[in-house]
Each structure stands twice: as structure tokens, then as C-alpha cells.
Amino acid sequence: MIGDAMTNLGSVAAGLMFLWTIFSGWLPTQFRDHVEQYVHRVRDYVYPYIDITFHEYEGDEIERSKAYAAIERFLSTNSSDRANRLRAKVFNDNESVVLSMDENVVVIDDFQDIKIWWTSKKNILQHQPLYSKRVDEEKRYYKLTCRREHRDTIKNAYLQHVLHEGKAIAVRTRQRKLYTNNKSENIGYGNRRSMWSHIIFEHPSTFDTLAMDPVKKEVILDDLRTFSESKDYYKKVGKSWKRGYLLHGPPGTGKSSMIAAMANLLEYDIYDLELSSVKDNTDLRKLLIETSSKSIIVIEDIDCSLDLTGQRKKKNEENKDDDETIDPILKKAQEEKEKNKGSEVTLSGLLNFVDGLWSACGSERLIVFTTNFLDKLDVALTRRGRMDMHIELSYCCFEAFKVLAKNYMDLESHELFGIISGLLKETNITPADVAEDLIRKSAKQDVESCLKNLINSLKKAKEEARLKAVKDARMKDEAGPSSC
Numbered sequence: 001m002i003g004d005a006m007t008n009l010g011s012v013a014a015g016l017m018f019l020w021t022i023f024s025g026w027l028p029t030q031f032r033d034h035v036e037q038y039v040h041r042v043r044d045y046v047y048p049y050i051d052i053t054f055h056e057y058e059g060d061e062i063e064r065s066k067a068y069a070a071i072e073r074f075l076s077t078n079s080s081d082r083a084n085r086l087r088a089k090v091f092n093d094n095e096s097v098v099l100s101m102d103e104n105v106v107v108i109d110d111f112q113d114i115k116i117w118w119t120s121k122k123n124i125l126q127h128q129p130l131y132s133k134r135v136d137e138e139k140r141y142y143k144l145t146c147r148r149e150h151r152d153t154i155k156n157a158y159l160q161h162v163l164h165e166g167k168a169i170a171v172r173t174r175q176r177k178l179y180t181n182n183k184s185e186n187i188g189y190g191n192r193r194s195m196w197s198h199i200i201f202e203h204p205s206t207f208d209t210l211a212m213d214p215v216k217k218e219v220i221l222d223d224l225r226t227f228s229e230s231k232d233y234y235k236k237v238g239k240s241w242k243r244g245y246l247l248h249g250p251p252g253t254g255k256s257s258m259i260a261a262m263a264n265l266l267e268y269d270i271y272d273l274e275l276s277s278v279k280d281n282t283d284l285r286k287l288l289i290e291t292s293s294k295s296i297i298v299i300e301d302i303d304c305s306l307d308l309t310g311q312r313k314k315k316n317e318e319n320k321d322d323d324e325t326i327d328p329i330l331k332k333a334q335e336e337k338e339k340n341k342g343s344e345v346t347l348s349g350l351l352n353f354v355d356g357l358w359s360a361c362g363s364e365r366l367i368v369f370t371t372n373f374l375d376k377l378d379v380a381l382t383r384r385g386r387m388d389m390h391i392e393l394s395y396c397c398f399e400a401f402k403v404l405a406k407n408y409m410d411l412e413s414h415e416l417f418g419i420i421s422g423l424l425k426e427t428n429i430t431p432a433d434v435a436e437d438l439i440r441k442s443a444k445q446d447v448e449s450c451l452k453n454l455i456n457s458l459k460k461a462k463e464e465a466r467l468k469a470v471k472d473a474r475m476k477d478e479a480g481p482s483s484c
Ligand SMILES: Nc1ncnc2c1ncn2[C@@H]1O[C@H](COP(=O)(O)OP(=O)(O)OP(=O)(O)O)[C@@H](O)[C@H]1O
Pocket: 209, 210, 211, 212, 249, 250, 251, 252, 253, 254, 255, 256, 257, 258, 372, 393, 431, 432, 433, 435
């Protein structure tokens, strides 16, 4: 009701000013200034307010307006008990509900005894590109209305207060997000739809639960903490504030778990980039621009994501012939690459993504690549400066086992630890396999049976490794010296 009345009065005032613009040209100059004063007085009498609008997207910008987002948060917190029509969003596994104002609802705020009216509005624009179906684009904005005489207070104090509060609310209620990129073709013309979709990031992995050599862990922790506190340092040395990590190691050694632990340590969002869904280098750049600061951009299994060298392509073609003898991990990589054939992203596009000019937009970002095959990557991709730190995640050592025993069974020592320590030195087993034996599978299962299961797995792995070594040696002997 209030909103409608104000809109009507506003239209009358706007109509009056429109008429004045047309007719003022006919009046002689000496009368015009005189009459104009009266016209303004009538307008102020009919509509003694000013309107200020804040659009979600300004002009051609691809980035959502920060002011709009801050106002949205401010109004969500301050309006939910005053507005009579609200929109609900459910967070944290259906445990908390956030209410925000619905479209065309007016909420009144008070500031230094001044009344401010806020309205949330939406316009629908229709695009009809040539040879394509019509696309409706929603343009949202907030409208602030206040009495004309309070203009300066609103401009100099109230808006500062709203933006500041909006920022503070964002810090208080920040929920970290895990983003994935939408397929390029699903983002149509004139569509403001983000290139990323997200869910709330709630992975429980931390550096405390990560099983690895404690000395190596400390070095990584130190590196991450130093990075996050080095804003001024990066500015001083003229480098954009980002750092590249290359995680490599066999499957199940904790590469993905480490990325989650990094995000939890630094409270960053994660952008999990699926290169096969990116059409070309231009789309790759757009994706980069849409990532926020304080984030980790991840490309998993980088060796499977791109045709990195012609040499490797040739090798893969050779491998196709003897499918039987192929390593299962290599086979997985080949299958992945087959899947990615639709993408035209090139190695140089990816190098530019990592440290080209556009990579300097935004700040405080980690870029993390993971691979099972370090030696298959192009050196241009892994050189220092691009990938600043190479981290090898390897098979389970005794120190790493102790972390898993503490996590999974709350166990710090046991008489079977000695046997396990000896077996771990003699065989290669991944932390994922160790975890599988230690995880409780029934309420009756006790610590001892878990440890005995692990000992059996270790003995089995040791025997398998011995048999494989014997087989390899026999094959080498049969092939004779010319095979080298
Ligand atoms: N270092 C580790 N510390 C703790 N848990 C681990 C570790 N490595 C593996 N795990 C356990 O094994 C599971 C698989 O690990 P993860 O996905 O991190 O391996 P990965 O190295 O990313 O494997 P892939 O190369 O196949 O992607 C995890 O969910 C975790 O429970």
C-alpha cells in the first residue's frame, strides 16, 4: 500500500516535470526562471522525496555489484521482522532459515530520526537475438526513498552505514562454497546466469586429520599461513597475490583431502574447474574473472584434462594396441581424455589462465593442480612461478598411520603397532587402503580386529609386490638385453 501510493505520487511528480520540460521552451527567458521555482515547489509538495536505485549489475559489467550484495544482506538481517511478505532460504542441512524481503515489498528503516523506505524491484527485459529464441533477462534493483531535505545525510552517512553493516554481516555469516563450472553451451545470450554453480562447502578434512609425514605437513602449513598474511609483501615485490600448488602422487594418497584441508585452514571457497566443460580459452578467461578472492581454484587430474604434448598423444595411440597390459591408472587417464575431446582449451590458454594478465584480477587465490603422473605434465605448466610448490603425497608411512589410528579409533599406541611399523617399511599401501581397514564397520568391531585386518592387508600387499617383482624380472630375462 505505502509502496503503491509513493509510486503513484512519484509518477505524478515525474509527469509534472516532463510537462515542464516541454512547455518551458515556449516561455520567454525572463519568465522561465520565475515559473520554474513554482513548478519545483509544486513537485516538492506532490512528491517531497528522492529515489536512489542500486542495480544488481551495472551496465555491461559481468561482476555482480558489491553495493547491491551488501544492501541485500543488510536488508535480509534488518527487514525480516518488519516486512509482511518474505522469501525464505534454508541453510545448514535444513537447520537454519534466512528470510529476506520479497519483490515490491516496502521496508522502513530509521536512521538518526530519518525515515528511509527500501523497495526490492525486478524488471524483465526481453531479448530476441537473430535466429534464436527469445530470452527473458531479469534485472533486479533496490530503491531507496527518503525525503528530499535528508539527501546529504543519506549520501554521507546512511549509505556508508548500510554498506559497512552489509560487509560485517557477510563476515559474520560467511558460509564457504564449493563451485563447479556450468557447461559453456548452457550459458545463453543475454543471460546473466553465473558460469559457476555452488553448494555449501562442508568437507571435514583438516591438516590434523591428514595422514602424512609431520615435517612435510609443517612446511606446507607454514607456506599457506605465510601466503595468507603476505598481502603487502606481494604488492611490494610487484607480484599478484596468488600461489600455485601441484599435488602429485598415486590415487588414494590424500590429494583431494589436502585441498579440502587447505580450504578449511584458510577459510577459502573452492572453485573446482572441470576443463572438459569449458568450450575454449575465452570461456576459460571468463570463468577466471568470475571467481572471488579468498579462493582455491582446483583442476584435478590435470594430465587427463588436456592434450598437453604431441609426444604423449603418440604414446597413447601406441598404448591403444595392447589394452590388456595397460596400467589401470593410465587407462583411466586415456578414457578421461577421450571424454574431453569437445573442449578447445589449449595449453597456452591454460598457462595464461594461471599467470597471464587476467589472472591478476582478484587476489588472495591459490591455484591447485593434481595429477597421478608428474612426469607426463608439460614443464611449462609445472615450472616455478606457475606452480610454486610441488607436494608429493605418497604411500602410508608409520607416522601417517598413527594419525589415521588416532582419527579412526582414538588410539595412540598398541602392542600391534610394532608389527605394523615393520610391514609399512616393507610395502607400499595408500592411506585410503589403511583407512578402509581402520574404519569401524559394525558396532561390535573392536580395535584389535581392525589392526589385525590391516596387518593381513599389508601382508597381502607385500606378497603381491613380491610376485610382481618376480614376474617383471622373468619378462625382462625373456626379452633379452636388446629390450633396453
Ligand atoms: N593422507 C590422507 N590422510 C587422511 N585420509 C586419507 C589420506 N589419503 C587418503 N585418505 C582417505 O582416502 C580417501 C580418498 O583420498 P583422496 O580422495 O584424498 O585421494 P586422492 O589422492 O585425491 O585420490 P585420486 O588420485 O584418486 O583423486 C579420503 O576420503 C580419505 O578418507
